[in-house]
Amino acid sequence: MKITGFDEQKCTKCGLCSKDCMADLIDFQKGNLPVFNDPLEICIQCGHCIAVCPTNAIQYDLLAPDSEREYFSGIDHYSDSENGILKTLLNRRSVRFYQTKSVDKKVLEQIIDTMGRAPTASNKQNRNFYILSNPELVKRLEKKVSSFFLFLLKLSDQPVIHFFKTIFFRKRQFSFGDQYSKIKQNHQKMINKIGNQSYQFLFNAPAAIIITAPPKIPSNYHFFLKPDAYTCAFQGILTAESLGLGTCWIGFAEIAMEKNRKIKKAIGIPVHEQILAVFTLGYPAVSYHRAPPRGPVKIKWLD
Numbered sequence: 001m002k003i004t005g006f007d008e009q010k011c012t013k014c015g016l017c018s019k020d021c022m023a024d025l026i027d028f029q030k031g032n033l034p035v036f037n038d039p040l041e042i043c044i045q046c047g048h049c050i051a052v053c054p055t056n057a058i059q060y061d062l063l064a065p066d067s068e069r070e071y072f073s074g075i076d077h078y079s080d081s082e083n084g085i086l087k088t089l090l091n092r093r094s095v096r097f098y099q100t101k102s103v104d105k106k107v108l109e110q111i112i113d114t115m116g117r118a119p120t121a122s123n124k125q126n127r128n129f130y131i132l133s134n135p136e137l138v139k140r141l142e143k144k145v146s147s148f149f150l151f152l153l154k155l156s157d158q159p160v161i162h163f164f165k166t167i168f169f170r171k172r173q174f175s176f177g178d179q180y181s182k183i184k185q186n187h188q189k190m191i192n193k194i195g196n197q198s199y200q201f202l203f204n205a206p207a208a209i210i211i212t213a214p215p216k217i218p219s220n221y222h223f224f225l226k227p228d229a230y231t232c233a234f235q236g237i238l239t240a241e242s243l244g245l246g247t248c249w250i251g252f253a254e255i256a257m258e259k260n261r262k263i264k265k266a267i268g269i270p271v272h273e274q275i276l277a278v279f280t281l282g283y284p285a286v287s288y289h290r291a292p293p294r295g296p297v298k299i300k301w302l303d
């Protein structure tokens with residue numbers, strides 16, 4: 001799927017598409033039509049711009065660049081379904097804008113309760129749940145995670161690194177010099193956004209749930225730690241969604257906590273417990289109107 005433009009007749013110039021683009025690829029100025037600007041082709045095709053647009057004004061191409069096969073389009077299929085589970089599955093989006101309203105402990109307990117009922121290998125419960133129900137604690141984690149990535153980005157702001165990135169991610173339509181300067185600029189943009197806190201890794205969420213592996217898990221179970229934790233996290237995400245909350249999986253927090261164990265200590269998690277999954281929760285300050293396209297789905301029927 002590729003964003004190709006904005007329907008002039010339908011677009012109300014509200015700027016929501018630009019606000020919800022996590023890669024910051026939609027330029028918007030009040031009163032003007034948005035502009036999709038992705039010179040490095042880093043759009044991950046999450047389709048949030050499509051889902052968030054109140055008037056369905058985003059234009060896109062459903063064809064994969066290298067195939068004639070149509071992407072699976074989930075748009076408006078089933079999203080008004082009577083079936084609650086189907087509706088939740090199709091309408092769920094990663095929420096990156098939250099109201100300041102805190103999440104009641106009883107609601108969080110309900111979510112943890114269903115997470116504890118998720119299927120697990122051999123019905124083992126080899127995981128611990130840490131609930132950050134105090135927004136101040138989420139802020140502390142945010143500060144630590146952003147310092148970690150800011151340090152890495154500054155460390156890697158080197159001509160030699162931009163040079164190799166240019167070689168690896170070279171797009172045929174740009175000259176080497178052009179591509180190099182775009183990569184360098186993008187790197188600087190990320191440093192600035194994290195440095196001035198305009199990018200938040202945990203999106204000012206009022207709450208978060210962290211799943212860890214307790215120490216001394218039998219070695220034959222290690223293989224199942226991640227799948228069990230992920231199943232459990234997604235059960236929590238769907239429960240939260242069905243209770244009117246929004247969630248977002250935060251892989252960046254998982255990486256930061258595993259690479260710099262002091263971050264765990266700072267929020268009260270024992271350093272020897274492996275972080276398996278992290279997600280934020282809160283009441284959404286954004287609404288989505290349709291399921292964005294996904295794909296391509298490659299299917300082979302084995303009859």
Ligand SMILES: Cc1cc2nc3c(=O)[nH]c(=O)nc-3n(C[C@H](O)[C@H](O)[C@H](O)COP(=O)(O)O)c2cc1C
Pocket residue numbers: 022044046092093094095096248249250251252253
């Ligand atoms: C393992 C995993 C890690 C993720 N990490 C992040 C993250 O660190 N930050 C973020 O904004 N979204 C993160 N996401 C959310 C994905 O970006 C999102 O699911 C994807 O873009 C599709 O959008 P949707 O969830 O709204 O359908 C993560 C998702 C998964 C499954």
